[in-house]
Each structure stands twice: as structure tokens, then as C-alpha cells.
Amino acid sequence: MAPPNPTFSPLYQQIKGLLIQSLQNGEWKPGELIPSETELAGRYGVSQGTVRKAIDELAAENLVVRKQGRGTFVATHNEDRAQYRFLRLVSDAGQALVPKSTYLSVDRVRANTDVATLLDIKPSDPVFVVKRTLGFEGIPRIFDEIWLPAAQYKGLTLERLQACDSTLYGFLESAFGVRMLRAVENIKAVSAQSEQADRLHVPEGTPLLMVERQSMTYADQLVELRRGWYVTDQFSYRNELY
Amino acid sequence: MAPPNPTFSPLYQQIKGLLIQSLQNGEWKPGELIPSETELAGRYGVSQGTVRKAIDELAAENLVVRKQGRGTFVATHNEDRAQYRFLRLVSDAGQALVPKSTYLSVDRVRANTDVATLLDIKPSDPVFVVKRTLGFEGIPRIFDEIWLPAAQYKGLTLERLQACDSTLYGFLESAFGVRMLRAVENIKAVSAQSEQADRLHVPEGTPLLMVERQSMTYADQLVELRRGWYVTDQFSYRNELY
């Protein structure tokens, strides 16, 4: 007899929202243990199964990591073997590849309209431009140009990047509290222009994979734009479809 | 006091296995409704919640599709709006793209070692080679070479492909009962060779995205190998990372 509720939202979704808030406001930091399911159930006044379903979704989105017998941890780009979580490369021989990065430059500039649009900021807002290469066995095979809205990365310098021995995302997470949660990539084939050819030690005109990535943190806020040029004669970009 | 079971397998995983068997042996065909959760619970002698968790995983893997109030259906490459489930392209303007395919040839040949390895069959086993283009607004922008182990596609001809107005996967599903469930892609940038340049109306040497896809059906059995060359100056290959 009761009318159906047009704005129905499952309890576990609301709990999920509360958990995301606690993650976002830093109540639980990357790498830390969050309270147990029963404790959270008590805190929010719901059953343990409802908390479980909320955490299930967070785990599916890689915001947290469950470890049986130990607890649930906030996901981190550091110290996990989740290094290079977003970079899926396989060598032609079929092995996974671990690149080594070399930072070339960091500049503070004003965003052009192109970059501003893709970062959802105002044109002429300040951004850092980071250039680097990723190499395998000493040979640079990826050249990245990375735009970071300056507002969220105050104090970024080339020296700090070069001094850091973790992943870029690991560094940005621990130094600026910016957590990369999700990204969208658009991939094309292009011809190497002079700068790319130079950085990658290939002739101009060499076909390169161009990967444009927009990365997001909580609430889908854009916090990185990146264009990478890949020399793919020894390896491939790997993707799985379901 | 009881010793832990080293070969522990959750009940819902076993149920999932039974459900997959029924899907595989054709008890429920693509597009059909499968029995309700309560009925399956009765059949297997478990609770409805256990069946639910099994079906949850099948739905997450796109083997079945749940529709609230109606039931659970076997996934299909036909009649769904799940057309081109594995092809994620976006135009530079940001819209999704719906290609139109043109079949060029079908040949029955013996697999070379390269193809045989990637299809997990014996060299010199017979395979069909299908060539086609995908176009947008009449302009061919993707050239595909598709290898299909002949054993599973008896009677495939160019005429049948040309006569069919559904997706390739939709056709292979209804004509041969082969369901593409999962695929792995390796992507590179290459220079257009003569055949590709010819088919795609671009000069030789044009940078092309080369997408090599291995497709699998139940039990991860390889049932397709495909190499596609994409002219990516008007659109991109889209990928989402989590």
C-alpha cells in the first residue's frame, strides 16, 4: 500500500558514501587499516552485512584492499606491489615490464585552452608541466608530458621528483595527498615529432603510440592530464575485455 | 579442533561452476531466461543467497544479464544494445561511434606457426581467414584480418557473412554456437604496409594503431585471433582504468 519511493537509494550505497567521505577527509590514510566491519556496523547503526556490501564495492573500485584475517586497508600507490597500477605493458616475449623513470624537467606555466579543457580548469590557470622518460634496461621507450594543476601541488620541483624513489603517483600521494583513483585513456597512432624523436632516440616520423590520460581523484575531480608517446616495437599496451 | 581444509572451495563457486556447465552445454541459450534464483536454490539444495552470489559473479563477467522484476538472461551478442561490446571507440568530438562492416574475403588456409601459436592449435590446422573493413560514414577506417579455427566454424562463407546484418560475434554465436566471452588485446603503433594502405585509403607509411586480439569462449578456449589496423586521426581507442 505504501507508495514506491522514487528517490530510492539502498542503505549500503549511503554507507558507501559515508565511507568515501572518511577516506576523502583523511580519517583513514593510504595504507592504513580501517575499522572492522562489525565496528563500522555499530557506528552507522546497520548490520554487518550491509557494511560488507558497501566495502565490497569500494574494494571492486580499488579504493580499499581486503586482506582476510587482517582487515581492510586503504589502497595506496606506495609500498603495494600495486606499483604502476595503471600501466599495463607486456614485452613481445610475453613478460610484464617494470620501467625506470627519468625526470627531465618541471615548469610552471599557464594552461592553454586545450589543456584547460581537458583538466576542467580555467585557461591561464597555472599548471606544472613535467617531462620524463620511462626506460627498460636503460633505453628510453616512453616519453611523458604531464600537466598538473598547480593549485594542488604547491612546492613541486624537479629536485623533489628526482630524489623520490617511488612511483610518480606514490610520490604525489604522499607529498600532496592527491590520490589517483580512476583514469580514462584515449589512444592513437601518430608520427614522432622532433621532441619525441629526440627523447626516444628514434627517427622523426617513427610510428608511436600516443596515450592521452585524464586521471581523477574523489568525486571524479580531474587532477592530472598526461600525454605519453610509446615506442612499441619491443612491447605492447595490454588490455583485457569482458 | 577440526583441521582446516586445504582444498576449500566455497559453495557458491561450485554452484557457479554448475551454472557455467549449463550455459556451456546449451541448457540455456543466449538471450533466454534462466530459472529463478529460488528455483535454482531448490535444484542445487542450497539457499537462495548462495545462488545469488554465484549469479552475481556471472553477471560481473557479462555471462548473464540481470533484469529486476523480469529475471536473469543469458548474455548474447545479438539483439542486446551490447553490440560491439569489445570495441570502444570515441570520436575526437567525444561521441561513441557505430561502425558499418564490409566483408572482403573468406579463405580457408593452413595456419602458419605464428597464428597456430596464438590460437593454441597445431601448425597446418585449417583456419578461415576473414578480411573486412569497418567504416564510418562510408569511409573505411579499420581493416581487420580475422583467423578462425575451421573446426568450429564449418560452412563459413563470404556470402553468409555478407548476408548477415548483425555483428560478426552475433553471427558466429547464432550460426555456430560460439560465444565470445573474454578477449585480450595487445596494441602497437605501426606503419601502414601496402595492403593496409590500400584497404584504408591512406598512403603507405601512415601510422596505424595495430590491435591484436585473442578471443576466448568457455574454459578460456581460444576461438578467434584478429589483427586490426586503425586509422586514428579522427577517433581514439578508449580505455578506462581503475
Next chain:
DNA sequence: TAGTGGTCTAGACCACGTG
């Protein structure tokens, strides 16, 4: 109105990791 999947609960027990 009947049947389906979707949510929520409460409680029991198991497997895993750590002391």
C-alpha cells in the same frame, strides 16, 4: 496480483593471520 531480482537483518560457522 503474482513473480522476479534487490535489500537488509541476525546469527552461525569457517579460513586466515597474528600473537
Next chain:
DNA sequence: ACGTGGTCTAGACCACTAT
């Protein structure tokens, strides 16, 4: 031995779809 997440159950109720 203890606490955690993981499984399983049984039952109640809600939302959606079809008839």
C-alpha cells in the same frame, strides 16, 4: 586464543515488470 574477513542460512520486506 583471538579478531578479522569470508561463507552460508532463513526469513522479511522492497522495487520493478508483466499480466
